[in-house]
């Protein structure tokens with residue numbers, strides 16, 4: 220497969236998109252950011268910016284002409300749009316599509332309650348598989364990254380609140396879970412694009428860190444010299460809350476289901492085959508990454 224040089228990114232101003240954009244620029248790809256006409260996002264001068272109605276296949280097709288790859292880091296609320304972008308990428312003869320995954324392994328989540336909430340992501344991968352089987356020049360790579368490690372502390376999700384020195388410990392707090400820092404996610408996307416043959420038509424799972432909540436808490440307490448106030452939460456209770464939300468059509472059930480998916484005792488969702496190796500990337504040191512988080516607060 221020919222080298223990938225021209226890359227279009229959609230959602231480049233977002234939580235995942237910004238570090239992916241930085242990594243693409245650091246690796247000398249020719250980058251085009253596709254952004255919505257109403258977006259207030261701004262981009263570095265070296266990025267070609269196209270303001271496009273992302274719900275229009277025709278508008279997207281002309282915006283994607285000449286691109287070698289498309290990376291979608293679209294917001295969760297807009298994941299349904301990925302299918303439109305896939306259609307446009309196919310029409311524009313783009314060779315590689317990376318859909319907006321960047322979280323739990325949606326292949327594993329198929330058929331589960333979390334999978335129900337992630338239905339659009341699962342359907343997008345199914346669609347990419349179907350298209351790549353029909354057109355041998357069209358390829359895709361799915362990238363599951365686990366939780367966004369550094370971002371999760373800043374966003375105050377996943378239980379640990381560093382500023383207020385509190386921690387919600389889910390079940391025993393001893394279930395290993397996998398996560399990736401935002402910079403690692405950027406490097407992973409770059410590595411996929413630099414290894415087009417090895418990564419074609421594959422669903423890859425990467426993680427730069429695998430740890431338990433209690434291991435993280437211990438390091439946080441050592442590094443801050445403070446004891447955190449902990450409360451224990453049963454993930455089975457969270458599941459009940461999420462079920463009630465789903466019955467009312469409340470999509471925020473995602474939060475409780477994902478916490479259960481990640482942290483429940485015996486969940487077994489820490490990365491099994493870390494594709495970091497295939498991508499030539501090293502895992503990161505837990506204490507060093509926690510220190511960086513603390514410095515960034």
Ligand SMILES: NC(=O)c1ccc[n+]([C@@H]2O[C@H](COP(=O)([O-])OP(=O)(O)OC[C@H]3O[C@@H](n4cnc5c(N)ncnc54)[C@H](OP(=O)(O)O)[C@@H]3O)[C@@H](O)[C@H]2O)c1
Nearest residue numbers: 230232233234235254255258294297319321322365366367
């Ligand atoms: N594993 C984790 O811990 C974790 C955490 C967060 C997100 N994720 C996943 O990462 C992917 C990207 O999420 P994100 O948090 O990075 O996205 P985000 O920051 O919320 O949004 C990314 C971009 O999507 C574009 N967009 C298109 N339609 C939109 C709409 N209707 N509302 C808002 N933005 C819209 C915007 O770009 P323009 O303004 O340029 O158009 C926006 O900057 C998703 O698949 C999400 O599920 C995973």
